[in-house]
Amino acid sequence: MNTKTILFTKMHALGNDYILIDETRGEIVKEREKPEFVKKICDRNFGVGGDGVIFVSKSDNLDIKFRIFNADGSEAEMCGNGIRCFAKYVYEKGILRKKRMKVETLAGEKILNLKTKNNLVESIKVDMGLATFKSEKIPVKTKDKTFINKVCKLNDKKIKLSAVNVGNPHTVIFVDEVSRDYAEKIGPVIENHPIFPERTNVNFVKVLNPNEIKMITWERGVGITLACGTGAVASTIVGRKLGKLNKEVTVNLPGGRLKIEIYEKNNKIGAFMEGKATMVFEGILSMPWQ
């Protein structure tokens, strides 16, 4: 039997953990095999364990390309914590030695600014771009143009949902208390609800004050994670849209804190996200596994 070895790096950003694979010198995992490979390697008992896999490859017109797969094998458009891991990885591995990177993602071009010290990346600031509230773009199946603060009946209870796309689809629910149990119960129901044809990430958010929130995310294709960067951005943007938040917001997630800075352009709301990423270990996979 032919065996093959695959080099990987395990990283995390606020405990949202990813396995990074460098495909800049050629495809390592065949395109049609990627979903199954990702499911296998992300398994926390039978694999390496992770919330997803990030593939690094060459871009035709930008500096470099970022692809993110969730632990269930589905490909997402964007990942806030993952793109910070990616930036540290490509910089410190010498794949791209730029402190300002233009990155190709399925959610379009993202600009990353790296702060370094002694050749190590200390923090990464990402321009996450402008959000859209248009139902058809999120997407949400509704006749309404937007889906903000909509009262919905779920599990016999009425809750208010707001949907937004910040590169990937998110739903935000403001709550009195952040509860993991509640997120685990309601999260999958909303993620897979037929009104969200592409499914959705689900964020449960408590406003502590206009400059600070606490939240937990049920991620599409993963479940509860210790942090979600796009979720922090989506929640801050929805909070801002509803007049609950100022422009500079500290987001408290189970895995740590993230800084989100809102900007407004052409009547739209966008955000910068700033935070760290950590390299945990490197390894060699010997495929196929029996």
Ligand SMILES: N[C@@H](CCC[C@H](N)C(=O)O)C(=O)O
């Ligand atoms: N953890 C990520 C988001 C990853 C993708 C997400 N699960 C999706 O399917 O859209 C983040 O930090 O943003």
